[in-house]
Amino acid sequence: MPADASDDEDFAIYGTPLDPIEEDAVPSKRPTPIEEQVVLDKQGRRRFHGAFTGGFSAGYFNSVGSEEGWTPSAFKSSRSEKASQRLQKAEDFMDEEDKGEFGIAPKVLRATSDYTQGTSRKRSHMKQSTGPIPGQPVLRDILQPVKDTVGVRLLRSMGWRPGQGVGPRLSHRQKKVQQKEIKKSSRKVYGCQFPGSSNDKSGGSGEDSSEESDSDMKSITFAPDDYDAFIVKVKDNVFGIGYEGLDRRPVLSGHVQLFEPSFLGMQEKKKKVAIWGQAFGVGALEEDDEDIYARDDMSQYNFELESSEKPSHRNRDHSSSHRALTGPRGVGAPLEGFVLGKNQPNSQRKFFRAPDLPPGFTAKHETKQSRWDVNSKGENVAKKQGLGRHDLDARVRASILDEPLPKPSAPSTVEVVPSISQSATTLLPPAVPSSASASLLPGSTFRPFVSQPDKQARYERFLDLVKSGQKDLLTSIQPSSMTDWDKEHERSEFEQAARLYKSGIMSDRFVSASQPDDSLNPLAPVERMKHGNEEMQNAAKMKLFGKLTRTRGSWQPCALLCKRFNVPQPSCVLEMEKPNPRSSTFSVFDFLEASSHNTPAKPAVVIQQEEAIKSRSITSEPQPSPPLSASPPPPQPPPPRTERQSEESVAPKTVTSISDTLARLLADDTGQVQPEPEEKPDLFKAIFLSSSEDSDSEDEDTSKDDTASIPGKKSNTSAPRNLSPPRGIFANLDLDALNARQVERQGETPAALKSDEEKSGCSQKDLKQESDLMYGPRLPSALPKLIAPSSSDTSIPQQQIKQTSAIWVERAVKSESAQDDDSSDSDSPSNASSDKRKSSKKKSKHSKHSKHKKDKKHKKHKSKSKHKKR
């Protein structure tokens, strides 16, 4: 124990002991992975990333987060601070590194532009320009004033002026000395100089000459002379010394020397290019230039057109010119280089009369405030002073011009023709009358160039010339201002137009309006609609209101309306049928309905039409269809038929196809259910299934016949057609006219149609007639021949059919015991044949039918079967 204690005491323990390592725990000795080895910048921000994670630090650790992390800072509306929003500078988006020494915007101590440019620090007021171009004046940017440096400004403030030297002021004498020294130093001396030779001499003489005036100038001090700084210009080209090549630069790019002789100007593609200096010296064949290095200027060229007595003043003898300048300015002694003008200048200037001002002209110039405001006063004034031209109509103008009054209608075609022919006789017809006459009649002639009156006039004269065979004279009409090409073009245009007109392409197509186009004029007076019948109108006129003008009716307020009005629903009125659900698409006809019944009583015409529809409906009604008054009677009036006959008669049914559809439409309109006419499927069968059914067995046909006969019965008792008068779009349909046309056609082939009742053979002619009346593909012409052998009846020729029809009628007469024979009317020749027919017909009644015939046949069959049943 003590040993243990001493053992313990031997060691001094510092710090806190580590947790004892558990045996099973393996210490992780993995090196730090690459993704955790990050490079940080001096702020501790991660600097580089992997190539796929951006490569370079962006934002906050490549995130879109903010400094606080992902939570965005609270939204703060800048609405109220809009006014105080300052401009963003590029520096706002730079960090310190960018602004550092090697960044993109290093911060260096340097003079501000204000300082170097020397502009006043006063805020330049943004002046709103009043010129045509808004904004900053353009020239201000282009032409920047030359700015003095600070040194120049400092010197100026100390009293320096440009042209003076810098230094203490000197007296006159001192200055002279200085000048001499400068001259001496600037004189180039080549070779050796004689010691003190000429220098002293000249200096002395200068002093002497100026000594007398020295006394006056003693008190005056002068600024020292300026001397040019010796500018060292590095020679950076390989030309000879002093050579300047052609300087190809825009005129305005450099300094323009206004007072020096102008250089040779040259223009190159609108861009002025100055040619400066001299190129390539002297050509081989030219004489030597006097002064190779001289600047070529315009003064060295002779611009005199006349041959001058004196030699060209190429010589630049200054002394002589000087003499001429200083010489006495006599009348006859002009300056050298000048020639006296030969003609006395016209001292009397020619004055032109000022132009006559238009009446109402005011000298006041109205400025438009903005080019955008169109409604400036000037326009209105112009409109007002439009001489009232547009207020005049043709008649007023004609009366002003003392012209004959234009006719209101357009009968003037006749008037024009003589004028043209008249003018054609003369060589060059006067343009004015023909064009004027043409303009008088609107639309009566083809006027292709109305938009260009003078061209139209030329065109009209051209037409006259063509008439007189002098086509070539067109060029004499055309104004001289037109180019040859234009003239030729116009000629071809005219010829084309004339061709168009002559060939009737245009003249046939357009018809001058016979009535004024009032529908386009919203201001045209509209007649007031007349309401009410005569009695009422008369009563109202006589102010006898009361019984005469009052009409009492009843209406059915709907339950909900009564409920909303807190009124019990009137019980006297019949319970109204439930309002049919309103269709979502609401049609114009709902509203047309109300207006179409403008008169309480049904007009007679409507009733007639009603009857017409009734009579023409497919479901043949018992009464025989009365012939329409409007329709012309057919050439062979149909014999008065019995009920059955009318049922069986095919002709009116085929004819009424149009009125049928109309009636059906009308029925649909009122919601009346109309049974589908049973002929329709038969029609299609007859057309499309005929060939196949012909080959079918007889039994099948008969069975079909029986089934078909049942709806035929029904049709007899079908509900009456829509009795209401035609409404909406049908109100104005002239059904009579439609039917009349059909009847006419029917009249052409009454016999054939009648013969159709016999189901027996259909001849070629029949087919043709039927095809006129039906739609769909035509039957092959060979069909009858194919059918022919199938039964003896089918091969009956046309004449026989006619006979059979007669027989049929006869038989009907017999069965009905009606009045005596219609057969005499029909063109049947013999009774013997008719008997034969009879038997054959009976046989065929239940046997095969030629189904390629039209539906009527089926109808007949049905009726026949009916007969049988009876």
Place this chain on the structure above:
Amino acid sequence: MDVECLKTLNCNQGAVRAVRFNVDGAYCLTCGSDKKLKLWNPYRNLLLKTYAGHGNEVLDACGSCDSSQIVSCGADKSVIIWDVSSGTPLRRLRGHASNVTCVRFNEESSVAISGSLDNCVMCWDVRSRKNEPIQVLKDAKDSISSIQVTDHLILTGSLDCRIRQYDIRTGDLVTDFIGEPVLGASFTGDGQCVVVGCADNHVRLFDKDSGEMLGEYGGHQTGDFRVESGVDNTDAFILSGATDGYIYCWDMVKAEIASRLEHAPGVVVNSIHPHPNKGALVSAAGPTVKLWGKPEFLDSDVE
């Protein structure tokens, strides 16, 4: 009718197509050709609210009995029911095929009845959300020019020279032929007579029950304008606008012009509306609306 112009409202909404008092005459509505409907306190010349939502000119308007709703109609073929306080359209009723020229609430403001250029009168249930009219009256043969609704009667005037009285209690429809296109028809205060403005420059007074003419008032010009007419609250004067810018007042019994109120000379006074229970009226001509009445009336109302 001794009234003078108390206030002139410059509505600033184009031509004012109609001006209407509300149910108690405290406010008025102006229907502008700039598709806006405005609610005014005419006594203080105060614009209270502007209701925008029509797709074309607003042609007529009517306030509900509790002044919580407004129904308006316009050339956009729609009838709109507005919430007065919020200014939002509550319902937009489309069913007419043409301009809706006139619209009225019934007494309880549960039904809105509108007449249109499509010759139809449509009754709209305000209380339900149905978008179809509960009833369409297609009796007229021409445009409906005016509608008036009483507790059990619907009176329509139309350009087919007829006025029609639809009696809801009995289911009777009484049609009176006037002889001239009807520009406006309204009941007198006692409900016994009908004042009919005709297109032949006359206003006529008819007995409601017999259909006989009781009086004829002329001397003004209506031109081709839809000039409204009416009767004042005491049933003593017949009022009508005119094309010459005056409001004509006739003595009902004597049938003489009692006075002419100058609104704006040369401008058609197309809309007038008498105060429901005071001797005042509003009139509209061009862009201006004028309130007419007695000065003390204005003082009492302002306070």
